[in-house]
Amino acid sequence: MKNRRNLLTFFLMVVMCGFLYSFIAIQDKKDGGPWDIPEKYKNMENTYKGDASLNKVGKILYLKHCRSCHGSKGEGDGAKAASLKTNMRSLKDAEFQAQPDGVIYYQSIIGRDEMPNYESKIPDEEDRWALVNYMRTLK
Numbered sequence: 001m002k003n004r005r006n007l008l009t010f011f012l013m014v015v016m017c018g019f020l021y022s023f024i025a026i027q028d029k030k031d032g033g034p035w036d037i038p039e040k041y042k043n044m045e046n047t048y049k050g051d052a053s054l055n056k057v058g059k060i061l062y063l064k065h066c067r068s069c070h071g072s073k074g075e076g077d078g079a080k081a082a083s084l085k086t087n088m089r090s091l092k093d094a095e096f097q098a099q100p101d102g103v104i105y106y107q108s109i110i111g112r113d114e115m116p117n118y119e120s121k122i123p124d125e126e127d128r129w130a131l132v133n134y135m136r137t138l139k
């Protein structure tokens, strides 16, 4: 009788540890929250809007620099996603797509925290807007 009780206690402990672990694992990822975008970027004009000649370069740059985290379709499921502490929004989301081009430019090139800064890796304005335009095709 006593042995069975010990076994039951042990079993309950294992189950509780499992719950605790999954709770910690879920808590592990935080939401970055709203972005604080400087006025200068908010009103930036995309002079390359609708320039189909940039489609290819936009895709190449995205696959090279961004896919590892954001995933090939922008759904936040890239190979490195699991090791990040911050949630990525799906780039296909209507809420994401509703943002002005300048805001997406700021998020992509300036970044914050775990979203890297690409000012020196992608120095060319045309390339930067090609990326923004490419993300528009993901919806």
Ligand code: HEC
Pocket: 031, 032, 033, 061, 062, 065, 066, 067, 068, 069, 070, 080, 084, 086, 087, 088, 089, 090, 096, 104, 107, 108, 112, 113, 114, 115, 116, 118, 131
């Ligand atoms: C090391 C992983 C990583 C790489 C590589 C990366 N990102 Fe991100 N990105 C993130 C994370 C994490 C966030 C969310 C940051 C936050 O909310 O604080 C994010 C957010 C964003 C956002 C805003 C959407 C949102 O979730 O709020 C855009 C747009 C974006 N990234 C574009 C890009 C582009 C374009 C590239 C390639 C040039 C890129 N990212 C490369 C990790 C990455």
